[in-house]
């Protein structure tokens with residue numbers, strides 16, 4: 001998501017980051033789950049449990065750690081963002097994932113959404129178009145002990161055909177239209193969660209379910225603002 005961070009906020013968070021220990025983060029995570037997820041419409045107990053466990057502060061720049069559990073997106077490297085916790089939880093809940101599922105994520109970014117998914121499913125495949133982000137997210141996920149996340153650098157508009165079909169696909173960058181390859185790579189009964197709309201404006205988060213006969217049903221969920229899904233590195 002596109003946000004601007006005012007300088008005083010960074011100065012404050014620097015001071016707080018020095019004082020905050022693991023315990024403070026655990027408490028901050030509990031508060032996040034209670035106030036920003038449970039109090040809204042996140043009701044899937046598995047999603048709430050995992051959001052209460054994954055260390056989001058490990059996926060944000062060190063200087064912004066004290067804000068890791070606030071309910072907003074934060075900047076990461078390469079002018080990209082880590083999505084707001086509520087949106088990560090909502091997209092995960094909408095995908096109706098099960099333990100034995102294989103899930104594709106488009107837009108690895110920080111690796112946080114990949115970690116949330118990895119805690120809940122058999123295999124996560126994640127594609128990132130910016131090589132530096134793909135590499136740093138893979139290193140982070142490996143350091144945290146995630147062994148069921150497979151990442152690559154590439155254009156996620158095209159999906160990742162070799163490992164298809166996927167029980168769910170989550171796209172964490174806004175596309176001008178629903179990419180046909182992603183529908184094709186969705187298993188029958190699978191769910192695609194994707195923000196669709198113009199760049200740098202409000203988009204609509206869509207939940208698209210593919211029936212056994214291959215037809216799709218689209219539900220508009222909420223207006224959102226994501227960074228754009230780009231087709232080639234700028």
Ligand code: SAH
Nearest residue numbers: 082107109110113128129155156172229230
């Ligand atoms: N899921 C991420 C959110 C990252 S923001 C997280 O939890 O942190 C969206 C990401 O999508 C950015 O890192 C951006 O570089 C990436 N992206 C944009 N277009 C893409 C494309 N065509 N294929 C793969 N990744 C893309």
